[in-house]
Amino acid sequence: MILTGHLSTSDKARSDYAYIPFDVPAGIVRLDIRYSISHPRDAADLRGEGNTIDIGIFDPRGHEFGTGRGFRGWSGSDRDRFFIAEDAATPGYLAGPIQPGEWHVIFGLYHLAEEGCDYQLEIEFTPGPSTLTAADPPTLPGFQPALNDTPGWVRGDLQCHTQHSDAKGSLDTLLATARTRGLDFLAVTDHNTVSHIHEFPAQAGQRPLLIPATEVTTYAGHMNVWGLRAWQEFRCSAADRVAMRAIIDLAHAQGGLCSVNHPKTDGPPWEYGDLPYDCVEAWQAPWPFRNEESLAFWDALLMAGRRVIAVGGSDYHQPLLPMQGRPHLLGQPTTWVYADALSVEGVLAGLRRGHACVSADIDGARLDLRVFDGANWREMGDTARPPTGEISVTCQVWAGAGGMLRLIADGAVIAEAPVDADDWRREWPRIASPVRYLRSELIRRNLLIGGWMMLALGNPVFIRRGRQVGPTLKVEPT
Numbered sequence: 358m359i360l361t362g363h364l365s366t367s368d369k370a371r372s373d374y375a376y377i378p379f380d381v382p383a384g385i386v387r388l389d390i391r392y393s394i395s396h397p398r399d400a401a402d403l404r405g406e407g408n409t410i411d412i413g414i415f416d417p418r419g420h421e422f423g424t425g426r427g428f429r430g431w432s433g434s435d436r437d438r439f440f441i442a443e444d445a446a447t448p449g450y451l452a453g454p455i456q457p458g459e460w461h462v463i464f465g466l467y468h469l470a471e472e473g474c475d476y477q478l479e480i481e482f483t484p485g486p487s488t489l490t491a492a493d494p495p496t497l498p499g500f501q502p503a504l505n506d507t508p509g510w511v512r513g514d515l516q517c518h519t520q521h522s523d524a525k526g527s528l529d530t531l532l533a534t535a536r537t538r539g540l541d542f543l544a545v546t547d548h549n550t551v552s553h554i555h556e557f558p559a560q561a562g563q564r565p566l567l568i569p570a571t572e573v574t575t576y577a578g579h580m581n582v583w584g585l586r587a588w589q590e591f592r593c594s595a596a597d598r599v600a601m602r603a604i605i606d607l608a609h610a611q612g613g614l615c616s617v618n619h620p621k622t623d624g625p626p627w628e629y630g631d632l633p634y635d636c637v638e639a640w641q642a643p644w645p646f647r648n649e650e651s652l653a654f655w656d657a658l659l660m661a662g663r664r665v666i667a668v669g670g671s672d673y674h675q676p677l678l679p680m681q682g683r684p685h686l687l688g689q690p691t692t693w694v695y696a697d698a699l700s701v702e703g704v705l706a707g708l709r710r711g712h713a714c715v716s717a718d719i720d721g722a723r724l725d726l727r728v729f730d731g732a733n734w735r736e737m738g739d740t741a742r743p744p745t746g747e748i749s750v751t752c753q754v755w756a757g758a759g760g761m762l763r764l765i766a767d768g769a770v771i772a773e774a775p776v777d778a779d780d781w782r783r784e785w786p787r788i789a790s791p792v793r794y795l796r797s798e799l800i801r802r803n804l805l806i807g808g809w810m811m812l813a814l815g816n817p818v819f820i821r822r823g824r825q826v827g828p829t830l831k832v833e834p835t
């Protein structure tokens with residue numbers, strides 16, 4: 358079957374997604390789809406002219422926004438063909454029954470030339486006797502079992518990709534690299550699909566612990582969702598804040614944690630404004646990759662009173678062979694989390710609490726910050742409520758000799774101290790409390806390109822200052 362058509366700039370003005378229906382007859386066990394488009398844009402030149410059209414597919418169970426019942430895969434613009442069979446599929450797609458009825462190819466209208474885009478879809482059916490007993494493709498596997506139930510600091514990488522989206526290597530290759538690097542946990546965040554998660558059960562019981570995740574990838578921003586128990590909706594047109602809000606609500610309803618990725622020039626940036634996401638990837642890839650912009654994005658949220666947790670992610674797009682990943686590696690940066698257990702729930706709960714710090718590398722410097730608010734010691738991610746306007750601060754740094762520790766309060770540096778030992782601690786007793794937050798970071802002069810490099814970035818202790826109203830103390834709501 359060959360389907361042809363045209364996608365115009367007015368189609369894109371209505372929605373970033375177009376659906377092409379086609380009927381599948383009964384008795385089919387494999388579907389092969391190939392597509393071509395006019396005036397394709399050079400993949401290496403994202404500012405160039407021409408068409409970039411992403412592709413995915415939904416089966417007859419439906420393609421309505423939010424339910425995704427019929428979702429069978431997505432490959433962006435990384436493949437010009439894919440197949441789905443009962444027992445196998447192209448990475449990014451879900452094997453399972455080829456149900457008779459109306460399927461929909463989904464086109465993502467990433468970039469359209471002025472004159473629009475002509476497309477051709479070739480759809481091939483392979484008939485045969487079904488060998489399946491279940492009617493539906495398998496649902497997502499449950500979380501991997503805990504690797505231990507010991508509370509403590511664990512280190513991982515919260516963003517990376519496999520051949521299930523736009524990287525080259527398999528999950529096995531990625532995990533070989535992760536083991537060599539010594540990661541405790543790893544969130545595999547392939548774009549807009551969940552097919553990688555179906556490979557997780559074979560890895561159960563081994564390090565790293567795998568966090569089921571996806572990178573919700575739209576044409577106006579990317580967002581990781583960690584802790585998936587089901588397919589995650591991603592179809593949001595550029596600047597459609599209402600739809601993105603709904604996507605975040607859907608993620609939260611399944612217990613997921615949402616994190617805005619790489620909010621910086623060429624990140625690509627985040628264009629949906631402030632929404633109730635939980636985290637910000639304030640550090641993606643090595644620090645000089647414009648991460649000062651992401652840090653400023655996060656600081657601005659903190660200044661506005663938002664409780665948003667900073668995380669790091671390498672965004673490692675692995676090659677075919679382990680450890681071939683220059684210019685940067687898995688775990689650059691690494692996110693440290695204080696978890697009640699090395700389990701998916703434990704790591705996500707630690708992140709949610711903000712008991713987390715980002716380090717430039719697996720064995721790089723890391724830090725911890727505590728604030729005494731007159732009643733309790735508060736950890737990174739906690740909220741301090743100092744009734745007197747005074748706090749005491751302690752900061753601990755490991756493996757950070759040669760760096761400069763900075764305390765940042767409400768967006769301004771309030772103290773600096775050179776770190777001269779690899780097990781270093783400093784106290785600031787009874788200092789004036791900030792209004793919004795206090796955080797710490799460890800930096801070092803960058804002798805090569807000037808400026809400074811981040812070595813470690815800690816989460817804030819959030820401050821909610823009591824306000825004296827007459828004789829009683831009124832505490833601002835958080």
Ligand SMILES: [Zn+2]
Binds near residue numbers: 572579618619624625
């Ligand atoms: Zn991204």
